[in-house]
Amino acid sequence: MAEAHQAVAFQFTVSPEGIDFQLSHAALKEIYLSGLRSWKKKFNQLRNGFVTGVYPASPSSWLFMVTAILVTQYSRLDPSMGMIEKIKEHLPVSDYLSDEGMDVLSATAFSTGLWLALIMTMRSILKMLLCYHGWMYEEHGKMSNTTKIWLALVKIFAGRKPMLYSYQASLPRLPVPALKDTVQRYLESIRPLTTDEEFQRMTGLARDFEQTLGPRLQWYLKLKSWWAPNYVSDWWEEYVYLRGRxxxxxxxxxxxxxxxxxxxxxxxxxxxxxxxxxxxxxxxxxxxxxxxxxxxxxxxxxxxxxxxxxxxxxxxxxxxxxxxxxxxxxxxxxxxxxxxxxxxxxxxxxxxxxxxxxxxxxxxxxxxxxxxxxxxxxxxxxxxxxxxxxxxxxxxxxxxxxxxxxxxxxxxxxxxxxxxxxxxxxxxxxxxxxxxxxxxxxxxxxxxxxxxxxxxxxxxxxxxxxxxxxxxxxxxxxxxxxxxxxxxxxxxxxxxxxxxxxxxxxxxxxxxxxxxxxxxxxxxxxxxxxxxxxxxxxxxxDVEFHIFTFKDFGKGLIKKCRTSPDSFIQLALQLAHFRDKGKFCLTYEASMTRLFREGRTETVRSCSIESCNFVKAMMDPTQDDNVRLRLFRVAAEKHQNLYRQAMTGAGIDRHLFCLYVVSKYLGFDSPFLREVLSEPWRLSTSQTPVQQLELFDLENHPDYISCGGGFGPVDDDGYGVSYIILGEDLINFHVSCKVSSQETDAHRFGLNIRKAMTDILALFQLNKRIPASGGQ
Missing domain, CATH: 3.30.559.70 (Choline/Carnitine o-acyltransferase, domain 2)
Structure with a gap:
């Protein structure tokens, strides 16, 4: 133990001859090196904190600014319009410096203030630019002039050679969606999962909430969003994770x-x-x-x-x-x-x-x-x-x-x-x-x-x-x-x-x-x-897993279908689930909200009216492939829009969760929120992203591919599905469920996923015609 080494580094004994000191040089050396490493680390943290704190500017830009102002001063120009002289008059060290020293000090103070003002301006402009998300809704490969101008401005104000935390102060806050929009999107998401009577009942609860308790809870959320870096993340961490027993x-x-x-x-x-x-x-x-x-x-x-x-x-x-x-x-x-x-x-x-x-x-x-x-x-x-x-x-x-x-x-x-x-x-x-x-x-x-x-x-x-x-x-x-x-x-x-x-x-x-x-x-x-x-x-x-590699095709062929690989897989999961259980279910797909400060995740409700229409067409033997393909494209575009909304802060589940938390703080019981938060996620899905492609040379080392990762089922009668898209021709799936459930079987569901993937690809008839590559 380090504590033990420190304890024996210095010992002494008292004898009739006096006090005998005993020093352990090895232990003292270890303590010295430990302290030296600690101070080096503190120095690096201070340096990094300063560099990050002035980003997108750099410390060298301050020196440039001071030098430029001093040069103009000696050239008998006054870019400060008299402010340097006013600073000079109020400097508390006037009795200790020469007139030239006062000039240099006041010019340096002005330069530093101007430099800090420019940093704050650049950060504010970058934060406003990062609030724009129109680029996400444009067709892949086709960029509007507005987006081109915006992208150029982002590159100008984003600075160069950022450190890990350089952009934290420039990221926008997660916006609170409009209450009316969240309620409407929620009702739309449950429509294919409920009977007419159930839907009418939930619509009544939702409208009552929207007109009575909802606005009051919404006000508190907006207040928090102005004060806290992120109105969701701290409550999400505490109540979803740390309060779980x-x-x-x-x-x-x-x-x-x-x-x-x-x-x-x-x-x-x-x-x-x-x-x-x-x-x-x-x-x-x-x-x-x-x-x-x-x-x-x-x-x-x-x-x-x-x-x-x-x-x-x-x-x-x-x-x-x-x-x-x-x-x-x-x-x-x-x-x-x-x-x-x-x-x-x-x-x-x-x-x-x-x-x-x-x-x-x-x-x-x-x-x-x-x-x-x-x-x-x-x-x-x-x-x-x-x-x-x-x-x-x-x-x-x-x-x-x-x-x-x-x-x-x-x-x-x-x-x-x-x-x-x-x-x-x-x-x-x-x-x-x-x-x-x-x-x-x-x-x-x-x-x-x-x-x-x-x-x-x-x-x-x-x-x-x-x-x-x-x-x-x-x-x-x-x-x-x-x-x-x-x-x-x-x-x-x-x-x-x-x-x-x-x-x-x-x-x-x-x-x-x-x-x-x-x-x-x-x-x-x-x-x-x-x-x-x-x-x-x-x-x-009680946990059953089925891990399998899907090698029939991958991202390469899916892109030739001119659709998003993630949407393709999500619709395949919807088809597979209906074949597996004979019914639709509330589906959770994890999306990130890290475009915002302290953002974590949001839910994409992948089971939509459009995806259900597509699945029904696939299960109807009287429908032809042209109709099925048209419905697939509509469903895929809907899924893409849901994913975009989740990424840009317009998702519904974190908003509803926070409204529920506020209601509990205020002591109100909302039947609408209570039912929403108790609905089971029978299909929970997530894509594992490959983030550092430059580290892996799949052309020369094709065997060095990750198998991805997974998680347990969220519901006792549900499935957990994780997938990772590797290269152009491989997708790995991780399927989990409970052994005790009479409704689930991980291997059966895996077979249904394989069949759904190949059946959807067949709709595009790529063996007969290959459209121009595209997709997102």
Missing amino acids: GPLMVNSNYYIMDFLYVTPTPIQAARAGNLVYAMMLYRRKLTQEEIKPMMIHGCLPMCSAQYERMFNTTRVPGLEGDTIKHLRDSKHIAVYHAGRFFRVSLYYNGKLLRPRELQAQFQSILGDPTPPSPGEEKLPALTAADRDPWARARNTYFQTGMNEQSLSLIDNAAFFVSLDTSEQGLREPNPGHSLDAYAKSLLHGRCCDRWFDKSFTLVVYRNGKSGINAEHSWADAPIVGHLWEYTIATDAFLLGYDANGNCKGDADPNIPPPQKLEWEIPQECEQVILQSFIVAQALAR
């Missing part, structure tokens, strides 16, 4: 898989060494804000706020609600293997451990024969089950002694690593079944070998395969996906392995071994752990 495992956490076809090395410790090192390189770039902000069309920035809590973060259980604990820095990781916990230091002599040195640390853990202490093996099950028992156990058994110290080391770790004792991945003789098992393992493992409270757990299997299990409250999947893309690309293409599969380089033999965490878990706590383990096991057994 159910298990995080399966219900909230999600997973991301490794390469589909390739395992860079079969040596578990070596793979863990490279991956952890790559993650620490990413953390260094994140701390120094060197990661480029995500941009649309190369110039439209998206919010970067969610990156802040990626590392050194854990979710702490509470009796009424959880909290997120985030540290500015952490110098170690927590590792779990075969029922034991270890602390692995990431630095030695002030330097980050190299991959081969990290491999040695992990190999030491794998070879450690020490058995788990009583209660230790299943301890992570507390994080897998209901939150209240975990909160009570934490307050009762983990507040003193070595339990407090060990738990603190886990909470304060940069992230959690699980060295899994099983083998996973795409394996013979049953590749399909092996992918299903791989997904289940990443999502819940053995229910006691993942620390579900950490921001993410890196899982490395015995055969070198890996993946991530991520906690959802602090950020959404694209943020963790960005980290994972960088990590596996750095591991495979930059770091690599030697001929024997070990990490490259040498290891310093003087690095101390990992520290095993010690626990004193009483029998009463063991009973709580066992009960949580039983609850988690039941939840895990």
